[in-house]
Amino acid sequence: MTESSESSSLRWAVVGGGMLGLTLAHRLRQAGQQVTLLEAGPEIGGLAGAWQIGDVTWDRHYHVTLLSDLRLRGLLKELDLEADMRWVETRTGFYTDGQLYSMSNTVEFLRFPPLGLIDKLRLGATIFMASRRKDWQALERIHVADWLRRWSGKRTFNKIWLPLLKAKLGECYRCTSASFIWATIARMYAARQSGLKKEMFGYVSGGYATILRRFAESLSAAGVTLQTNAAVSRVAAGKDGTVTVHSNAGEQQFDRVVLTAPSPIIAKLSPHLGAEEQQRHEAIEYLGIVCASVLLKRPLASYYVTNITDEGLPFTAVIEMTTLVDPAELGGHSLAYLPRYAAADDEIWTLSDAEIEKRFLAGLERMYPDFTRDDVAAFRISRARHVMALPTLEYSTKLPPLQTAMPGVFAVNSTHIVKGTLNVNEVVTLAETALNDVLLPSIAAADAANVGANVSAQLPPSDNHEKTTRELVARS
Numbered sequence: 001m002t003e004s005s006e007s008s009s010l011r012w013a014v015v016g017g018g019m020l021g022l023t024l025a026h027r028l029r030q031a032g033q034q035v036t037l038l039e040a041g042p043e044i045g046g047l048a049g050a051w052q053i054g055d056v057t058w059d060r061h062y063h064v065t066l067l068s069d070l071r072l073r074g075l076l077k078e079l080d081l082e083a084d085m086r087w088v089e090t091r092t093g094f095y096t097d098g099q100l101y102s103m104s105n106t107v108e109f110l111r112f113p114p115l116g117l118i119d120k121l122r123l124g125a126t127i128f129m130a131s132r133r134k135d136w137q138a139l140e141r142i143h144v145a146d147w148l149r150r151w152s153g154k155r156t157f158n159k160i161w162l163p164l165l166k167a168k169l170g171e172c173y174r175c176t177s178a179s180f181i182w183a184t185i186a187r188m189y190a191a192r193q194s195g196l197k198k199e200m201f202g203y204v205s206g207g208y209a210t211i212l213r214r215f216a217e218s219l220s221a222a223g224v225t226l227q228t229n230a231a232v233s234r235v236a237a238g239k240d241g242t243v244t245v246h247s248n249a250g251e252q253q254f255d256r257v258v259l260t261a262p263s264p265i266i267a268k269l270s271p272h273l274g275a276e277e278q279q280r281h282e283a284i285e286y287l288g289i290v291c292a293s294v295l296l297k298r299p300l301a302s303y304y305v306t307n308i309t310d311e312g313l314p315f316t317a318v319i320e321m322t323t324l325v326d327p328a329e330l331g332g333h334s335l336a337y338l339p340r341y342a343a344a345d346d347e348i349w350t351l352s353d354a355e356i357e358k359r360f361l362a363g364l365e366r367m368y369p370d371f372t373r374d375d376v377a378a379f380r381i382s383r384a385r386h387v388m389a390l391p392t393l394e395y396s397t398k399l400p401p402l403q404t405a406m407p408g409v410f411a412v413n414s415t416h417i418v419k420g421t422l423n424v425n426e427v428v429t430l431a432e433t434a435l436n437d438v439l440l441p442s443i444a445a446a447d448a449a450n451v452g453a454n455v456s457a458q459l460p461p462s463d464n465h466e467k468t469t470r471e472l473v474a475r476s
Contacts, residue, residue, distance in 0.1 A: 008443060013245050013252065015232050015269075016260035016413075019424050023075065023214050023431035024258055024412065024439075025224050032442060035224045036254070038247055040231035041060060044216060047384060049422060050209035054295045054378030056330050058207045061382060062319045062337040064304075066187070066201040069425035071432065076204065079214045087200040088324050091101045093303030095318075095367055096159075096310060100301060115229045119156045126151040130182050131189035136419055139178040140394055147178035150300035163309035167316035170343050172287065172390055183421045198463050201304065201324050208220055227443025235259065235269050237406045262286065263400065266411050273321045273405055280400040284415050285392065288385040290348050292360050295378040296334040299323075300368050311368065313342045314348075314359040333377055338363070344385070353381045356410050389415040402438045410438060 010033055012027040014025045017039030025037045043049060051060045065085065066074060076082040091104040094112070102108050110120060126148065133139075139147065144165065149157040161181075165173035169180075204210050219226060227249050234246040235257055242253045259266050263281040267273065273281070292315070299322060306318040315338040322334040338360050342348050348356065357379050364371050392398075403410050412434045420426040 010255040013254040013257045017044035017049045020427045020431050021260045023428050026437045029222045030226050037226050038230040039228045045212045048208045053293045053380045065201050071428040072425040084200045084204050089204045090201050090304035090323050093306035095308045120155045123156050130185040136179050139182050142178045144176045144178045144181050175392050175394050177391050187421050229470040243408045256408050262414050286386045286388040287388045289342045289387045291382045293380045294336045297375050299334045315361045
């Protein structure tokens with residue numbers, strides 16, 4: 001996209017400084033718009049933000065880039081960062097029946113002891129079939145448990161799929177559609193489907209701290225106003241066509257506002273939404289995450305991700321970032337993430353950081369006999385209550401619209417990701433899709449309205465006045 005000199009230069013506010021809001025602000029500015037980005041926190045980044053653990057600065061939550069993440073890679077290229085990407089082939093582990101197994105290639109899959117040969121063939125066929133399937137809407141009408149049990153068989157479902165579903169979704173798996181597993185598998189196989197020879201994981205040196213710093217510099221240089229510590233409390237549409245945004249930065253008027261916050265927050269910020277639209281935002285069910293960053297004096301194992309199928313562990317996977325990231329970037333330490341996805345009523349939200357640390361370290365001791373608490377250099381916990389919208393039955397038919405009932409106000413958030421899992425590439429894709437499908441057309445409509453108003457002011461009164469104006473607006 002290039003800057004347009006033909007379109008009206010409207011005043012836009014983008015509320016939310018995560019990767020979605022940043023990408024929207026970037027693209028709107030490229031389209032010749034005046035853009036102000038308001039972020040409630042002291043720094044931009046949202047769920048992609050970085051923080052300090054011990055004497056190391058790295059991502060607050062784990063992120064990885066795939067070779068097939070073409071939208072994200074295109075954005076990084078614009079920021080002059082794609083050449084800095086480091087690509088690594090990683091391994092995958094499974095912790096099941098109290099044992100750690102490698103599951104990184106076909107031979108290891110065939111040797112996997114917990115499943116018989118027929119079970120493995122059905123499991124492989126399920127994954128292959130899902131990776132080739134295109135009609136994801138049909139899967140929205142089927143519960144994920146029913147679909148997996150049908151295609152993989154009862155034993156494989158109980159031994160592999162059910163523990164993984166519970167690890168990711170808790171008891172919410174019962175109301176989740178089969179489109180969830182389809183999207184998960186589709187991302188795993190996207191690189192191979194697009195013709196790339198092998199699946200590689202990548203990261204930018206310095207992590208998302210580098211990306212966000214460069215993004216902020218690029219936006220500021222382009223003329224985007226960045227306001228941090230600007231928590232928005234209310235958005236109201238005025239009779240004069242402007243939209244007033246109330247925040248810590250005071251009251252500000254804009255021609256257009258894009259809200260990228262989670263749906264329950266959008267419902268609170270926008271009291272003048274229609275009743276049905278308000279209900280749609282409030283009905284979205286979210287999973288949150290409690291994620292521990294553990295800085296270690298030595299590695300735990302050699303797997304980027306270790307999937308956990310045993311019950312009783314307090315976290316849902318182990319992500320060893322330094323199987324991907326050069327330990328030299330982390331002061332010679334190893335970095336592991338211990339995520340726990342949690343519904344709103346999960347007990348973990350009531351626990352102190354000290355109690356979570358105690359439970360999580362006990363879980364590591366159970367999984368890794370050689371691990372001791374003396375191996376821990378630093379431990380820090382992140383909590384985020386609105387992370388992933390649950391893809392319930394008929395999910396895509398229940399979403400709130402991108403263009404709200406409030407004139408000039410748009411709601412674009414991760415709930416609108418309907419054909420993928422939540423990751424940065426999908427967020428960038430959503431921003432660019434919303435821009436082309438909804439936001440840019442609203443600019444064109446403003447152009448047309450301005451043309452019509454100018455022509456109307458210049459024409460003498462006549463019976464054909466209204467008709468002539470309509471024709472000129474249509475042709476514009």
